[in-house]
Amino acid sequence: MTITQVDLRSDTVTKPTPQMRNAMANAEVGDDLYREDPTVAKLEAIYAERVGKEAALFVPSGVMANQIAIRCHAQPGSWVAAGRYQHVVVFEYGGSARNAGTTFYLLDDESGSFGGEAIQEATSSQGYWDVQFSLICLENTHMPSGGRIWPIERLESVRQAAGGLAIHMDGARLFNAEVASGVAAATFASYADSVMTCVSKGLAAxxxxLLAGSSEFIERARYERGVLGGQMRQVGVLAAAGIVALETMVDRLAEDHARARHLSEAVKARFGSYVGEDYLPETNIIVFDHPQADAISTYLNSQGVLVNPIGPRKLRFVTHKDVDDSQLDYAYKVIVDIPDDL
Structure with a gap:
């Protein structure tokens, strides 16, 4: 078998489309610090409308967007309620403790979400302890559980249980949730006070x-972006690609979801006892536990199927626009034929 390279590490490896490159080359620009970049302003307006918020802010990364949101919503020394496997907890370098002086109160999100009862149980301790809650963080889609979508009824229950607490939605892959569920991104975002989305993952910019919320929130967020060193100048050359991403790349996410479902058949054929016969990814991410995750990853990489474990026992495969059907067929065969004696 001829070795082909198939990159299933993440949808962050996507390359910009020719239309994006052309838009970048011809972008009208200005100094964004002075709010003079018309392309950035257009991108922010498009995103704010898509998620049903008053205003939005373009930032360099999803991590920065989350960290800005925590700095805006939470008081130093307070608790932030979040799922124990969420990106803000596991993959942001302890940023909230360093950037906002907050501590996470960890909730069980192994299934991909939690409900209002978890919030009620957590916040009931405030009457007995001195530390107070100031924020709830959600992740939709929930990457560590395999790109699962937050059920609307759970979002409703969290919103009801929140009382006066702010809610921030890490919607790095929010449009995957929209396409897979048929629920508008704005509907998901309506249960949160702020929401962020990456245009550099499956949307391929x-x-x-982008971070969105009320106009007042975004004014504060603009200040906090500067505090974190995120002020940018003639950044319309990047915003132009983001506009193309939002206008042309959302609907095609369905292709990634279909390919993930196809690839899951190989995973079930080889690792059925670990994933279950009924396993079916909801979006573009396959995640499952296996005691030999590192050895399996090493073998797959040696065969040109690039994957990333996301924990000591946790394997992840991510489909995206730069994995076509022929590459997927190759990965399928390699996965099915993984030897037992690794």
Whole structure:
């Protein structure tokens, strides 16, 4: 078998489309610090409308968007309620403790979400302890559980249980949730006070994320972006790709979801006892536990199927626009034929 390279590590490896490159080359620009970049302003307006918020802010990364949101919503020394496997907890370098002086109160999100009862149980401790809650963080889609979508009824229950607490939605892959569920991104975002989305993952722009909320929130967020060193100048050359991403790349996410479902058949054929016969990814991410995750990853990489474990026992495969059907067929065969004696 001829070795082909198939990159299933993440949808962050996507390359910008020719239309994006052309838009970048011809972008009208200005100094964004002075709010003079018309392309950035257009991108922010498009995103704010898509998620049903008053205003939005373009930032270099999803991590920065989340960290800005925490700095805006949470008081230093307070608790932030979040799922124990969420990106803000596991993959942001302890940023909230360093950037906002907050501590996470960890909730069980192994299934991909939690409900209002978890919030009620957590916040009931405030009457006995001195530390107070100031924020709830959600992740939709929930990457560590395999790109699962937050059920609307759970979002409703969290919103009801939140009382006066702010809610921030890490919607790095929010449009995957929209396409797979048929629920508008704005509907998901309506249960949160702020929401962020990456245009540099499945939407294939080269750089950037957007953070949205009320006009007042975004004014504060603009200040906090500067505090974190995220002020940008003639950044319309990047925002232009983001506009193309939002206008042309959302609907095609369905292709990634279909390919993930196809690839899951190989995973079930080889690792059925670990994933279950009924396993079916909801979006573009396959995640499952296996005691030999590192050895399996090493073998797959040696065969040109690039994957990333996301924990000591946790394997992940991510489909995206730069994995076509022929590459997927190759990965399928390699996965099915993984030897037992690794």
């Amino acid at each position: 080269p750089v950037g994320s």
